Amino acid sequence: MVKAGSITSLEQIFxxxxxxxENGIVDALLPNINSEVVEIRSVQRMTSNNRKQKFRVTAIVGDGNGHVGVGAAKDVEVKxxxxxxxxxxxxNIMPVVMGCGSWQCTCGQPHSLPFITRGKCGSVEVLLKPAPKGLGIVASKHVKRMLELAGVKDIWSFSKGRTRTTYNVLMAVMDAFQHTISMKNLEDFNKSK
Structure with missing residues (x-):
């Protein structure tokens, strides 16, 4: 459908x-997508003969305009x-709902999230709180890079749990983004009446 030209954006798919x-769909619809490797870890499992070693890689992708994704994979070779x-x-790419949800800012431009949202993965819980324009991203290193790739410019981030687990932290942020999609905003509610 993408190759035929009947679908021209990711929003139509969602x-x-x-x-x-297929990842080729994302490459065709978002040609300016950026990717970044967040973590490379060595994992081992014990067999009857010896230890088998693999590398676990966590990566994030985004276009800086409301789309972000997280992925992880294991293989014997790093590349x-x-x-x-x-x-x-x-x-795993998904849309990010943007807005101006801070009570300190009434600009109405989409520079943050429209409301406070929470996400959870494993023991990690992440709270994303909209911030006023000009504040920047107040978050840990990996969460900050993910929010930049998503296109968020101003936000406060709070996390608790075992936050050393990078994959769980990033998946908790994805869960928080998923909650922004499932929440109906006032404009959508008025249209459905």
Missing amino acids: SMGKSIE AAIDSAINAAKR
Whole structure:
């Protein structure tokens, strides 16, 4: 459908309720997408003969304009794991609802989130709170990079739990973004009446 030209944006795919099965779809619809490897870890499992070592890679992708994704992959070689993680992040890409939800700012421009949202993954809980324009992103290193790739410019971030687990922190942020999609804003509510 993308190759034929009947779908021209990711929002059409998300509005139909379909998932992205191939990373080529994201490459075609978002040509200016950026990717970044966040973490490379060595993981081992014990077999009857010896230890088998693999590398686990966590990657994030985003276009800086309301789309972001997180992916993780394991492989024996680092390069193959990086490629697989970036492809998984492209398949897991999702829209980010932008707005101006801070009570200190009434500009009405989409520079932050429209309201406070929470996300959870494992023991990690993340709270994203809209901030006034000009404040910047107040978050940890990995969360800050993810929010930059999503296009968020001003936000406060609070996290608790075992935040050393980078993958769980990033997935908790994705869960918080998912809550912004499922929440109906006032304009959508008035249109449905």
